Amino acid sequence: MINLSNQRLKQLSIEYGVSHHETLLLLSNILKQEYSKLFFTKSYQLSDENYEKFILNLSRRSKCEPIAKIVGEKEFYGVKFKTTQDTLDPRPETETLIELVREYYPNTLQQLKILDLGAGTGCIGITLLKLYVNASCCFVDISPNALDVAKKNAQIHKVDTQSQFIVSNWFQNVNGDFDVIVSNPPYVETEYPLDKSTLYDPAIALFAGADGMDAYRAILPSVSKYLRPDGLLFIEIGFCQQIDKITSDLRLLCTKKDLSQINRACVLKRLQ
Numbered sequence: 001m002i003n004l005s006n007q008r009l010k011q012l013s014i015e016y017g018v019s020h021h022e023t024l025l026l027l028s029n030i031l032k033q034e035y036s037k038l039f040f041t042k043s044y045q046l047s048d049e050n051y052e053k054f055i056l057n058l059s060r061r062s063k064c065e066p067i068a069k070i071v072g073e074k075e076f077y078g079v080k081f082k083t084t085q086d087t088l089d090p091r092p093e094t095e096t097l098i099e100l101v102r103e104y105y106p107n108t109l110q111q112l113k114i115l116d117l118g119a120g121t122g123c124i125g126i127t128l129l130k131l132y133v134n135a136s137c138c139f140v141d142i143s144p145n146a147l148d149v150a151k152k153n154a155q156i157h158k159v160d161t162q163s164q165f166i167v168s169n170w171f172q173n174v175n176g177d178f179d180v181i182v183s184n185p186p187y188v189e190t191e192y193p194l195d196k197s198t199l200y201d202p203a204i205a206l207f208a209g210a211d212g213m214d215a216y217r218a219i220l221p222s223v224s225k226y227l228r229p230d231g232l233l234f235i236e237i238g239f240c241q242q243i244d245k246i247t248s249d250l251r252l253l254c255t256k257k258d259l260s261q262i263n264r265a266c267v268l269k270r271l272q
């Protein structure tokens with residue numbers, strides 16, 4: 001057993017160049033104790049094995065690996081989602097898409113048929129299933145490993161019975177039509193100098209060609225075929241991206257800014 005004093009913990013933070021806040025987050029994950037409780041603890045008891053794991057995790061963090069990848073989970077819209085090296089860690093700006101869906105569908109009892117295109121952890125579709133109790137969702141991703149994570153998250157959040165999972169290159173293996181299509185596709189330009197920690201996310205979840213528009217060009221022309229007549233597409237965009245010119249059979253209804261005041265989520269509808 002190792003008795004780790006608060007003072008030693010602070011020394012370790014400095015030695016590894018990891019903030020005290022993040023050091024406590026890593027410790028709370030190892031000890032399976034709430035972060036807030038650790039704050040007021042003077043010393044911590046760790047088994048030899050847990051201490052070794054804790055030091056290893058500090059060292060991973062010192063090399064810029066995101067906390068979410070180390071602990072295997074990330075919070076989105078107030079709940080935790082399992083994440084792995086095969087999934088993009090959910091981002092707070094993606095919550096803008098959820099807010100936009102809520103604005104357009106205030107009745108949470110509506111029986112929405114949802115398609116989550118490029119599901120990753122499933123954070124978007126699962127959050128919507130938790131909000132819209134009568135909805136169903138079809139989760140699509142080209143990565144079978146990512147889809148396994150989405151499946152696991154759907155089980156954890158008890159929405160698996162309303163969920164379907166399809167490995168598909170965008171719409172290729174998708175049948176039927178939907179009230180709501182949600183998507184946060186990859187939209188980073190191939191040569192964009194991302195910071196080191198972002199590169200722990202899978203490349204297929206980030207990059208979309210020289211101008212970052214490849215995924216929009218692949219998705220948008222097929223959307224109207226899969227949307228019900230009154231259906232809506234909610235799609236995330238990157239900094240200054242213009243997507244409404246890509247197709248002539250969709251009309252842009254609204255663009256919503258994220259908390260940093262950057263245009264982040266768009267709503268489009270079918271031209272009848």
Ligand SMILES: C[S@@+](CC[C@H](N)C(=O)[O-])C[C@H]1O[C@@H](n2cnc3c(N)ncnc32)[C@H](O)[C@@H]1O
Pocket residue numbers: 087088089090091094117118119120121122123124140141142143146168169170183184185186187204205206
């Ligand atoms: C930016 S991530 C979004 C993940 C998740 N929806 C979120 O918001 O956190 C994009 C996702 O699209 C998936 N993807 C990339 N290319 C795809 C394709 N051609 N067909 C289907 N999914 C694809 C990636 O595997 C990744 O999970």
